[in-house]
Amino acid sequence: MAGAAGTDGERRGWLRGAPPPPWVRALPLLLIVGVCVATLISPDPLDIGFLLGAIPPLAVLSYGPLATALLGTTVIVMLNVPALQLDRPGRTDVLTVGFVAVLSVFVAFVRSRRDVQLDTERTIAEAAQRAVVPPVPERVGAVRCAGLYRAAERGTLVGGDFFDVRESPYGVRAVLGDVRGHGLAAIATVASLMGAFREAVLDRPTLEDVAARLDRRLTVDSARSPDTELFATAVLLEFAPGADRVRIVVCGHPPPLLLRDGTAAEVPAVPWTPLGLGLPGAAPATGLDVPLRPGDRVFLASDGVWEARNAAGAFYPLPERLPALAEDAGPAVTADRVWADVLRHCPAVRDDVTMLVLAPGRPEAEAAPEVR
Numbered sequence: 001m002a003g004a005a006g007t008d009g010e011r012r013g014w015l016r017g018a019p020p021p022p023w024v025r026a027l028p029l030l031l032i033v034g035v036c037v038a039t040l041i042s043p044d045p046l047d048i049g050f051l052l053g054a055i056p057p058l059a060v061l062s063y064g065p066l067a068t069a070l071l072g073t074t075v076i077v078m079l080n081v082p083a084l085q086l087d088r089p090g091r092t093d094v095l096t097v098g099f100v101a102v103l104s105v106f107v108a109f110v111r112s113r114r115d116v117q118l119d120t121e122r123t124i125a126e127a128a129q130r131a132v133v134p135p136v137p138e139r140v141g142a143v144r145c146a147g148l149y150r151a152a153e154r155g156t157l158v159g160g161d162f163f164d165v166r167e168s169p170y171g172v173r174a175v176l177g178d179v180r181g182h183g184l185a186a187i188a189t190v191a192s193l194m195g196a197f198r199e200a201v202l203d204r205p206t207l208e209d210v211a212a213r214l215d216r217r218l219t220v221d222s223a224r225s226p227d228t229e230l231f232a233t234a235v236l237l238e239f240a241p242g243a244d245r246v247r248i249v250v251c252g253h254p255p256p257l258l259l260r261d262g263t264a265a266e267v268p269a270v271p272w273t274p275l276g277l278g279l280p281g282a283a284p285a286t287g288l289d290v291p292l293r294p295g296d297r298v299f300l301a302s303d304g305v306w307e308a309r310n311a312a313g314a315f316y317p318l319p320e321r322l323p324a325l326a327e328d329a330g331p332a333v334t335a336d337r338v339w340a341d342v343l344r345h346c347p348a349v350r351d352d353v354t355m356l357v358l359a360p361g362r363p364e365a366e367a368a369p370e371v372r
Helices: 022-041 049-060 065-079 091-132 184-203 207-224 318-326 331-345
Strands: 143-150 161-168 171-179 232-239 245-251 257-260 263-266 288-291 297-301 353-360
Touching (some): 049 091, 065 091, 091 184, 143 331, 161 184, 161 353, 171 184, 171 207, 171 297, 207 232, 232 297, 232 353, 257 318, 263 318, 297 331, 318 331, 331 353
Antiparallel strands (some): 143 353, 232 245, 245 288, 257 263, 257 297
16 A cells, blocks of 8 residues: 555654654754864863753753753763863853753653653554555455555544445445545544445445445434534445456546546546435436456545645646656556645645555466466
8 A cells, every 4th residue: 555554654744743853863962072172172261061051952852861861961060071161160050051951851751751652642543544444455356456545634644535445246346435524523434434335345236235335324324413414425446357347436526537548537427426415316326337458547536636726726637647647657656656746736735635546457477378
């Protein structure tokens, strides 16, 4: 899977919980070395002892309480070494630096405990993310797969988008959808829909029946929460066992793109209402069968890709950009290239971004007959 679970990793800088970069860790040591060199080569005493007072607070950014205490002790010793000629700091200066060092040790202790707690919570969040939206295998049946997920809400690993690819008695079935809203409020709805999909792909004979099952699941959930408007858009696909055709059902979502012969064209699927609206008298979903040729790929994306706007307000031109980005690339590389291109077009993406790249075709070992 192309970075599906690492939805937050590349966006989480060191000020947001990631480990500090090497230059931050090196700052206290470089400052100590700099002060020592400057005082030793200077013929006159230097009034730069105040710089040493910054070392314990800097150590808090990168080190634990023991290392911070060691650096603080080193600072106090340096202030009292005559050979360093630090212009004879007074007792008050030494006491002030000592107080700052002790306070820094306490802050480092609190930070280290919080880091442990945050790491535990992040591990739990990653486990929950994998349970709700698990990584897509590189191959499901006769279909090569890659998914990419980026949650819009900072600090979260899951949001309102979902996708899955499963093998069933009727062929390989896939879904990509977008629940109303994003972030933590949408996770329960995503979990409910994913559970319904995984059951429906095994026992519902048609793709339209699978869509109806998801629609019913969301309608029932919405009835339990009358004050909350629940609905979702989705695209469902079913690849025939021979991977020579795909059936597509579109439920209020942008249609898939078919990559063929260096072009990307929207599949003219019959649109259906979003899931969970519960409209009385609505016609059932209608699928579209699309014959597949060797080398064809199907690309699905959420609104976070289709509606990404640049500074001028122009939408991301996915159909125009996709053929060049997918050229000579497998599903995972294609998803990564599109994500990088979306960021170039719109650096501040504010919606969940989800992509699913599916390349039907028999494995090479099965495609070629055995030569005896």
